[in-house]
Amino acid sequence: MTAMKAVRDLIYTKALQFLPRRYKQRLLIDMARDLEVSKIRIRGEYGEVSGLIDDAAIFRSYILKGLWSKNINDIFIAFFSKTQSGTYLDIGANIGLTTIAIAQNPNIECHAFEPEPVNFELLSENVKHNIAGQNVTLHNLAVFSEPMQLTFELAQDNYADHRVRYGKPKESSLHFREGERKTIAVPGDKLTNLVRGSELKRPLAAKIDTEGCEYHVYKGGREILREAELMVLEYWPYAVKRMEGDLDELISMLQEDFPYGALLRDNQRFNPAQLVEFSDLVENLQSSSQQADEMGWIDIVLTKRQV
Numbered sequence: 658m659t660a661m662k663a664v665r666d667l668i669y670t671k672a673l674q675f676l677p678r679r680y681k682q683r684l685l686i687d688m689a690r691d692l693e694v695s696k697i698r699i700r701g702e703y704g705e706v707s708g709l710i711d712d713a714a715i716f717r718s719y720i721l722k723g724l725w726s727k728n729i730n731d732i733f734i735a736f737f738s739k740t741q742s743g744t745y746l747d748i749g750a751n752i753g754l755t756t757i758a759i760a761q762n763p764n765i766e767c768h769a770f771e772p773e774p775v776n777f778e779l780l781s782e783n784v785k786h787n788i789a790g791q792n793v794t795l796h797n798l799a800v801f802s803e804p805m806q807l808t809f810e811l812a813q814d815n816y817a818d819h820r821v822r823y824g825k826p827k828e829s830s831l832h833f834r835e836g837e838r839k840t841i842a843v844p845g846d847k848l849t850n851l852v853r854g855s856e857l858k859r860p861l862a863a864k865i866d867t868e869g870c871e872y873h874v875y876k877g878g879r880e881i882l883r884e885a886e887l888m889v890l891e892y893w894p895y896a897v898k899r900m901e902g903d904l905d906e907l908i909s910m911l912q913e914d915f916p917y918g919a920l921l922r923d924n925q926r927f928n929p930a931q932l933v934e935f936s937d938l939v940e941n942l943q944s945s946s947q948q949a950d951e952m953g954w955i956d957i958v959l960t961k962r963q964v
Contacts, residue, residue, distance in 0.1 A: 696779075702727070703757045704787035707779055713814040715751055728926045729864065729889055730758040732958065736862055736887050737765050744768070746863040746885075748800050748848070748874055751776050751817055753783040755864060756793060763790045766858050770851075772799035772809060772843040773819045801845035801870065802877035810838040820868040821845070824901035830951045835899070848878025862887040869896025872907045883914040886961050893954035894946045904946040908939060915959035922955055929964035 698707045699716075701723030708716030718725045733755075737743050743765050747756045750769035760767045769784070771777045777797045784793050799807050799821055812818035818833070822840060829836035863885045865871050871890055875882055882888065890911070897904055911918070912935045919931040920938060938957070945953060 698786075699723075703730075703754055703761075704783075706752065706754065706757070707782050707786070708752055709775070709779070709816065711814055712816045714817045715754060716816070719754060725754040726924075728921065728924050729956065730755055732889060732927050733759050733862055733864070733887070734762070736860075737762050740764070740860060742766075742858045743860045743862065744857040746770075746848075746852075746861070746882075748864065749866040749868070749870075749891075750780055750795075752779040753787075756780070757783060757787050760784070760788045760790075760793045763792055765792060767793045768796060768852055769793060770796045770798065770800050772797065772807075772821075772845075773811070773816075774841075776816060776819070796851055798851075799843050799845040799870070800848050800851070800867070800874045800878060802847065802873035804846045804850060807843050807845040808840050809843040810835060810840045812838065818868055820896065821870045821873075821900060823870075823873070824899075827899055830895075832951055848874065848882065849880050852881065854881040854884060857881070860886040864889045866891045869893055869898075869900050869902065872897050872902030872904070873900065875907060875910060879910060879914070883910075885959075888915065888959040890957045890959065891954055892942065892945070892957050894949040895951040895953065898949055905943075908942050908946075911957070911959060912936065912939060915961065917960045917963045919958040920955050921958060927958055932958070932960060932963045935959070 694710055696707060696709055698705050699720050701719050703724065706719055708719065715725050733745060737759065741764050745759045745765055745767045747767065747769040750756050750771040753769065756767055756769040759765055769780060771780050781795055784795065799809065801807065808822040810820050810822045826836070861884055863882055865874050865888070867874055871892070894904055915935055917932045918935045918938050919927065919933065920941065921927055945955065
């Protein structure tokens with residue numbers, strides 16, 4: 658039965674490759690479910706990427722647009738285009754649509770961290786299929802503030818919103834319904850236990866997109882992360898507070914470690930002219946922290962230099 662299903666998925670994938678992208682949504686969602694197809698491979702800007710048909714977020718975007726998080730990927734691609742070496746840390750790699758984009762530069766050593774087993778399997782497949790070299794190291798665990806076994810909650814249809822559940826459970830939001838989610842156990846560890854900072858090729862750049870775990874990631878890996886020349890961090894006060902993260906401490910650590918920053922909203926493209934002294938961003942970030950709107954997230958670009 659498993660072999661038959663794999664053959665069916667493959668046939669459906671091949672058929673989709675010849676269709677104009679504008680037809681793929683209707684055919685993909687309706688017809689694939691009728692045929693009980695679960696996984697397909699789609700060609701887009703970052704290569705041929707495998708994903709699950711029921712993923713309503715990242716892979717859905719790749720199906721419809723042929724890309725994902727282009728504004729963030731372009732920041733790192735431009736940064737590494739100016740150097741002959743370097744290291745990229747992708748913390749919260751999902752199925753690899755940021756890792757692959759950077760790792761296509763063979764001069765860059767990439768470390769991709771993804772705790773959820775299904776996403777990690779797809780990440781592994783996508784790296785193997787799209788990256789010719791040996792410049793990607795995969796880590797199947799959650800980056801955290803200390804070594805421990807973690808409860809990990811699974812979102813029903815947004816496979817980018819799986820999250821660590823830490824601390825005392827809080828009331829579920831009407832939108833996310835966290836209390837109804839299935840949970841699994843995943844290992845967690847500090848970044849400093851997973852890679853040797855002194856051995857990482859410079860310059861160093863990092864992306865942290867961990868659905869509210871950013872405080873714990875940064876606190877546990879600060880010794881390495883503060884050495885980054887460039888970092889992009891998702892700032893989502895609602896989710897950080899659910900994991901008992903200290904937003905004031907996070908802001909303070911970032912201000913001490915990165916002189917300059919910029920805020921990107923709603924997939925906004927980054928222009929180096931947007932960089933300001935980080936102190937100029939603090940009031941805005943603190944205001945967002947106090948509101949803790951469940952849908953209020955933003956990306957922070959952090960740099961050592963104002964370009």
